[in-house]
Amino acid sequence: MSKPKPQECYYEVLGVEKSATTIEIKKSYRKLVVKHHPDKVKEESLKKQAVENFKKIHNAYQVLSDPDAREFYDKHRDEILKGVDPEDFGKETTGIQIWTYFKSTCFKGFDNEDPKGFWGVYSHLFATLDQEEEAEEKIDEYHYDMPKFGNNESDEEEVLEFYRIWSKFTTKKTFVWVEPFDLSESTSRDHKRWMLKHNKKKRQLARKVFNEKVRALVTIVKKRDPRISRIQKNEILKKQEQMKEQRINQKKMKKISKEIYQKELEKETNELDSRFSKMTVEELSLYNEYQQKEQKLQQKKTQKKQNKYCPICKKSFRSENQWINHLRSKKHKSNVSDLMKLLEKGKVTNLSQKQITNAMEFLKEQGQEWKKKIEQLESRKKKSQQSETDSGDLKQRILKTNDINSTTIENENENENKNSIQTGGNENEILNENGIEKKNLHEGSKHMSKSQKKRLRQQRKQKKNKKYLNLDDEEMKKKQEEKLQKEELRRQKKLLRKQKRKAKKTKTKNNDFTCKVCSQEFKTRTQLFQHLKQLGHHSNF
Incomplete structure (x- = not known):
């Protein structure tokens, strides 16, 4: 027997890569058809070759244009290229040419009565496969008839059952003809076992390949079957109808639930009216208090659900987690502390009075600690306002007391000149010419009379009040400037010390x-x- 001629790869015939898309295959096919069409060849000797080349291009396009046939070709491409003719592919396992049924050209139309149509071709194919499986069974074994392919008028249940069983096809053939070794040629027992092992592997592999071929063919036929597309459309329509029915039922249930709810409300209102008519004044007041509390609780809940706003940081927050994290943050705490310091000093210029009041109320809501601090601030403000009002009254009182004291001191000096001679030395030690107090006041006060002591006290009060009244803004400013200058000098000295220390360290390092x-x-x-x-x-x- 002559060996079959090896075939050319369909991808090479069309001049396309294995990873090419259907659009690329179509473009290359059209170009090759225009280029290698036999009508363009004028010489009769070259016409035969042109026709053969054109047939090759057409066959390659038929296989690669169909995705299922292309998938099967990619799996068994090596076997086909070695020299197995696709028309004879599968003759060893079955009398049917399985490869031809993968092509879309194996049938013509979808007429029920036409034997060359879709129903006639594939019904004959599956019937012959079932007969071959029955022939391979043992004599005692019972044969279960496989479901028939049917035609366009068959029921949905029959169609679905056919594809359900044939998609799980498993052959009962032995595949003895695939065995590479003859057991009669074995030289020893070990050699025979080795042959059996390899023969078994080959049989299992051939059975697996055959099952895959039949199952792949079933999937291709299922995709081409118009009954399946019809069944899928019917299922979609059924689902849509079910959804409509569900929506209608839901609307009905909503109406019924509303009616029931309204009836229950009417009953409850009637019962409440009857109860209110029987209630006393005290019971009504308690009931009103209870309702007010519930309203407040609901308001608080709604406030919590709403977007929360921090008047100090001027930020809004949607969720409670964001709000809690903001209150715990360092930035918020630092802003609060800065604001409290400014409020204590009374130097808040960036904020208006409304903003300050909002911030104070916000801090009061945060907790008892902030409440206490704010209350202390408010009490200090009130005291400062009172002190400012009292200071004006004090000045007037001091001026009056100075006039009264000056008259009383002159009278006492005339009456007590005699006693002043005895205690003159002590007085000189107590007072200067300007009337300023000295250290040895306590020593002189021991030898003084009560009237002299009273006079000294009055003089001290006069001097203090004069200082309080004569203090000018310029003097206060000078004192403050002196303090600031002293502080700056101290800072400069500290900086110089630090610089000297750093210089010493750098010298030691470098x-x-x-x-x-x-x-x-x-x-x-x-x-x-x-x-x-x-x-x-x-x-x-």
Whole structure:
């Protein structure tokens, strides 16, 4: 027998890669058809070759244009290229040419009565496969008839059952003809076992390949079957109808539930009216208080659900987690502390009065600690306002007391000149010419009379009040400037000390690694020592 001729790869015939798309295959096919059409060849000797080439191109396009046939070709491409003709592909396992049924050209139309149509071709194919499986069964084994393919008028249940069983096809053939070794040629028992093992592997592999071929063919037929598309459309329509029914039922249930709810409300209102008519004044007041509390609770809940706003940081937050994280943040706490300091000093210029009141109320809501602090602030403000009003009254009182004291002191001086001679030395020690108090006041007060002591006290009060009244703004400013100058001098001294310390540290760290002989500088100590050893400069140290 002559070996079959090896075939050319369909991808090479069309001049396309294996990963090419259907659009690329179509473009290359059209170009090749225009180029290699036999009508363009004028010489009769070359017409036969042109026709053969055109047939090759057409067959390659028929296989690669169909996605299912292309998938099967990609799996068994090596076997086909070795020399197995696709028309004879599968003759060893079955009398049917399975490869031809993968093509869309194996049938013509979808007429029920036409034997060359879709129903006639594939019904004959599956019937012959069932007969071959029955022939391979044992004599005692019972044969279960496989479902028939049917036609366009068959029921949905029959169609679905056919594809359900044939998609799980498993052959009962032995595949003995695939065995590469003959057991009669074995030389020993071990050799025979080895042959059996390899023969079994080959049979299992051939059975697996055949099952895959039949199942792949079933999937291709299912995609081409118009009954399946019809069943799928019917299922979609059924689902849509079910959805409509569900929506209608839901609307009905809503109406019924509303009616029931309204009836229950009417009953409850009637019962409440009857109860209110029987209730006393005290019971009604308690009931109103209870309702007010519930309203407040609901308002608080609605406020929590709403977007929360921080008047201090001027930010809004949607969720509670964001709000809690903001209150715990360092930035918020620092802003609060800065605002409290400014409120204590009374130097808030960036905010208006409304913003300040909102911030104060916000802090009161946060907790008892902030409540206490704000209450203390408010009490301090009130006291400061009172002190300002009282200070004006004080000045007027001091002026009156000074006039009264001046008259009383002159009268007492005339009456008590005699006693002043005895205690004159002590008085000179107590007071200066300007009337300023000295240290040895307590020593002189022991030898003074009660009237003299009273006079001294009045003089002290006068001097203090004069100081309080005569203090000008310029003097206060001078004192403040002096304090600031002293503080600046202290800071400058501290900075100078720090700079000196840093300079000392840098000197210790940045030691100069220089050679004292040739004054060459080095980055590290090791480099300096190498230099000393090489040139002998270490002898001069």
